[in-house]
Amino acid sequence: MPQFPPQLPHGEFQEIFPDIFFLTGQIKVESDPISEFSRNMVVIRDGMDLTLVNSIRLNSAGLAALDHLGTVKAIVRLGGFHGRDDAFYLNRYQADLWTPEGMTFTRGEKTDQFLLDGQDGPIPGSSAFVFDTPELPEAILHLKCHGGILITCDSFQNMRGPDKYFNDHAAESKARLGFFKQAVIGPGWRKFAKPETNDVERVLELQFNHFLSAHGEPLLHDAYRAVALSVKGGDVS
Structure with a gap:
């Protein structure tokens, strides 16, 4: 079996909306000192077909829960800083990998379908929003159901404070750098x-x-207002 990054701690699936599931786990950045903090995966079900966005490698119980939901057909990598666990799922399920153009890989992955700005995504009723100007590829998956849902990677985040997956170094550094905002x-x-x-x-x-x-x-029900406040109040140039 190919070598993949080790499985890390994670929680259980929450059904945020019908057929849209959310799971939080840990990422470990091997810096000095080591930084541990949380990340999320979204699973979208269409019939019995599953699409994984911002994948997190699950333990045996988590994989059993995933397989109970349906059959993994697509993996979506939205951001250039992510993708650590995509190869694990591609090997396990022979799913299609969707990414923006220009993505680079380190574990033998290849893009099967490109996320193109304004074009259909892997789920019926979805489309891609692709940023033009970042130095690394970054996209958003836009679902048109439930009044509209954005699934983001690193472009917009909603960490309100450290959770159980943070170590002290990550909690301090992310607070100092301004991560803990809506x-x-x-x-x-x-x-x-x-x-x-x-x-x-x-x-x-x-x-x-x-x-x-x-x-x-x-961030449910009031996301447009919150994003608009960040965009209009932030200096990103």
Whole structure:
């Protein structure tokens, strides 16, 4: 069996909306000192077909729960800083990998379908929003159900404070860098990917009420207002 990054702690699936599931787990960045913090995966079910967005490798009980939901058909990698566990799922399920153009890989993955701005995504009723200006690929999956749902990676985050997956170093550093804000434009993404202001502002052309990020809590029912406040009040240039 190919070697994949080790499985890390995670929680259980929550059904946020019918057929839309949310799971929080841990990511460990092998820096000095080591940084441990939380990340999220979204699973969308269409019939019995499953699409995994911002994948997290699950333990045996988690994989059994995933298989109980349906059959994994697609993996979506939205951001250049993510994708650690995609190869595990591609090997296990022979699913299609969807990414923005320009994505690079380290574990033999290849893009099967491109996420193209304004074009259909892997789920019926979904479309891709693709940023034009960052130095690394970054996209958002827009679902048109339930008044509109954005699924983001690093571009917009909703961490309100450290949770059980944080170590002390990550809690201190992310507080200092401004991560713990509602619907914040990702500080790390803003610093290293360098998106331009007018590119980020295009997000407000989408219709949505809810927002599920790779980092932070679900933001339900008031997401457009919160994102608009971040966009209009933030300096991302």
